[in-house]
Amino acid sequence: MLEGFDSQAATFAADVDQALYVNLVFSIVLFISVIGPMLFFAWKYRASKVKNEDIENVVHHTGLEITWTVIPTIMMFVLFYYGYSSMRALRTMPDVQTSIPISVIGQKWSWGYTYPANANGYVHKTSELYVPIDKNIILSMTAPINDVLHSFFVPAFRMKEDVVPGRITKQWFNSPTLGSYDIECAEFCGTRHSYMLSKINVISKADYEAWFNSEKRTPGAEDSKVSKGQDVFETNGCNGCHSMNDDSIIVGPSLKGISDKYDAQYIKDALTKPDKDIPEGFSAGVMPAFNLSDEEMSELLKFFNNTDKGEELYMNNGCNGCHSIDDDSVLVGPSLKNISEKRSDTYLKDAIKAPNKDVPEGFSAGIMPAFALSDAEMKELVKYIKAK
């Protein structure tokens, strides 16, 4: 079921519903007044009841003709009034000064939102839309030039507008009810069309302001445990086509463990020239080219080279009690910062499994305990140490 559909969650939703109901009632009245008499006369003058000599040629009936012209005409004008006035409410943009402008990108197969810069110059980008209650919001929507048509549809707001490559379409709204409302794509746009979903979260003004002036990823987030790289991944819609958590194929191949398979250059090329190397079983021309900034690229690579697991192992096994990793200070054991420049993977693994084998100069054996980790854990731990 659509979330919040019953709540008429935008100021103009009631107008749109009223136009719909007037339309529905008039349609039923007109349908019955045409089909009803037709059925009645078809029955009354059925072939077995009428003799040829009884048939009269009626030429004219002024009263009847005026009635069936004037009444439907008035009804059509009433319909026009409701349709036009609700459309005007949707199409008349509010004053920009008193509104929040937000850009919307619709692309195969995800939605992305970019907010104005806050006082510190920080620009929020999200994959769900966050707006304050009782505030006019103006959406400027577009799709990348090499993409296809989409349509931004919010059923609970009774609002829908096309999103067109290379053109900016606008839609405004003001929501007087807190809540979370579904956004769908209402223009068939290919394989993952029905998964092109997002949400509008209407939150209190205070929550919005607090978030807007912060660098937090989402309002109310404890703090972004989510990295900048994951943001890049989601706001560019990579997650619409690539799984990161498991091996499932969405449209493109799963990118789980991608940085173990390929080097940074290969990944960069895969983004800028997606049709250069095509992995087996996939076809060219599906993945659009992306032009990320150097910073975004390096955050993305960090995200692919995910070291969360390793960091957890490092902390939980108490390595941090004896080794610094962010600077060169010596705690009990040597600092592990930049250790990958000095030591091979095998050396590091041995040093953790059998610490007394090779003892670095200035330290003594018998202090570091041996750790029995599984191969997978060892791999994650070494990856984390090496990334530092």
Ligand SMILES: [Cu+2]
């Ligand atoms: Cu779409």
